Amino acid sequence: MMAGGGPDQRAAGGPARHIPVLVGEVLAALAPQDGDVIIDGTFGAGGYSRAILAAADCRVVAIDRDRTAILAGWDLVNAADGRLTLVEDRFSRLDVVAADLGFAQVDGVVLDIGVSSMQLDEAGRGFSFRADAPLDMRMASEGESAADLIARLDAATLANVIHLFGEERHARAVARAIVAARAEAPITTTRQLADIVARVVHVKPGDIHPATRTFQALRIAVNEELDELADALLAAERVLKPGGRLVVVSFHSLEDRIVKTFLTERSRASAGGSRHQPEAAVAPATFARIGRKPVEASDAEVATNPRARSAKLRAAVRTAAPARREAPAPGWVPDPFAATGRRR
Template sequence: MMAGRGGPETDAAGGPARHLPVLLGEVIEHLALHDGGIYVDGTFGAGGYTRAILNAADTRVIAIDRDPTAIENGQPLVAESGGRLALVHARFSELDTVVEAQGVGRVDGVVLDIGVSSMQIDEGERGFSFRRDGPLDMRMSNEGPSAADLVAKLSETDLANLIYRFGEERRSRAVAKAIVEARAAAPIERTLQLADIIAKVVWAKPHEPHPATRTFQALRIAVNDELGELARALEAAERVLKPGGRLVVVTFHSLEDRIVKNFIANRAKVSGGSRHLPTLEAAPTSFRLVARGAVDPGEDELARNPRARSAKLRSAERTEAPAHARGDLSSLLPPIPSLDTSRRR
């Protein structure tokens, strides 16, 4: 789910396959695992991070995924864990509620891998891939409006705004116009059908991302409210982490990374305020930085998995200060395009 992240070897605007967990060594290091610790893997996928956490120490993991297929496929790992793994079907924005339901107060670490699971990409019928034909779906939880619904019902202006803001596609207006013209002739219901429409107005040089990469990314982000989910998950992690607990997030494009960066910066430092305004009491810092800036994959990992090149890891450690009050998350999010399907034109 990133602009410019794909390539000839990538089938969807998503992250590297979770069968090859990205920045795995760095994730384990930044979580600072210890015996007896309880950790949340908010994006279970194929279980790469969870398995590594269970193997690294005598830990317990509460893993979450909104995709029922991931929950089903993860049952063998649950059985192997000897009672140390609870695998829960839920959104990671609900991770504090999930932890409470497991009878746990506070946890020692939370890891989030904000990428698309290889399982979703590999199954053409899920509608994530612009190289495998299937229904234009893209819903991670198989609930709510699909990508086909947005393509069929959004106005040309709203489509262009969505593709530009969530996909960072410079030719968003041309793409939106092509979609509107094509749907007037016939419904757009298949992934390759949409990819072909986009390829007529977006051109890519050899070794550049597929022309449909950014538009598919934008639609998937909108269908699954991915950026809103991420912002809410960060707040939930703040509420559930104990003092000294670690938050570790791996992102794959600038929209996600900016949300994580701004959240940690907001929680980890006190604003200096303005000399022209009265001094206001700032909220206590609820996190401290583990490392300044983002951690990128090393050369060895890039050689093994070139699709990891866009990944970034950020981490922070929880302080003893109380969690900030639930607030308006709009400051963390980019301008949200309208998804009003009632005013098509």
């Protein structure tokens, strides 16, 4: 699905549905200019797209695989009058989306990683345990749901998923509890799963809900979020023109680790070879990082927008070096399915 507009105008228009995180810092790192083409790879409620359109007389290509987000963005498309195009697709394909629209290269790519506040607020999507709902968690209405995933994974693989993607210390106990419970009856709702986890994970008053990390892990697995992020970073490397800017906002350590690894590896020259092999040609750096440490939200922003508390922004400028064919070091994206010999 694609939504476009008519003649060019400067107005971005329309109130935002939620508060975008680190929006000022994103604009500073992205530095949009008149005439630029910028990809917003994670449109969501349109917060970044709206801010970019207001900051410069530029063109924005916004991508989201959630059809609900695309449909909700039509008002912004109309207000932008031809400068905003919405595309229903995965942001891992952002270079393909750009090429399909006639853009061989672009001036900027911005990514806001993770589940959106709208998805969490829609109880029927099954992302949250705040209300009882079908155990779904799919960002797009296709593929396996969370209920499907926990119905078929063996205890060892399920524990790997919960440990690696949720960073849950009690992953084995949670996996055993899920396997035991599903032998009695299918686990199909968020409340069922939350209650199962709460019986084996005990927390102190004031801590996060005991099922939080398990829900995060299943959501990441269902939507292949870390693979999507890794592929999107590689796609951005391919599509950004020299001087183009990559800006990524992440919300937990797994995402930030992938972004940091990518930018660290791509911001230095890489040489092949070993003491047994002739040294290969040096591959020049494809990015120059903007700052060594991530940008975090101010206390004032956190006070008005608690979602910003865990946000980290990393940015870099594309060099003139050709995109590399190889991915960064093996293991830069954790794979809980590796031991089983199958990805899904």
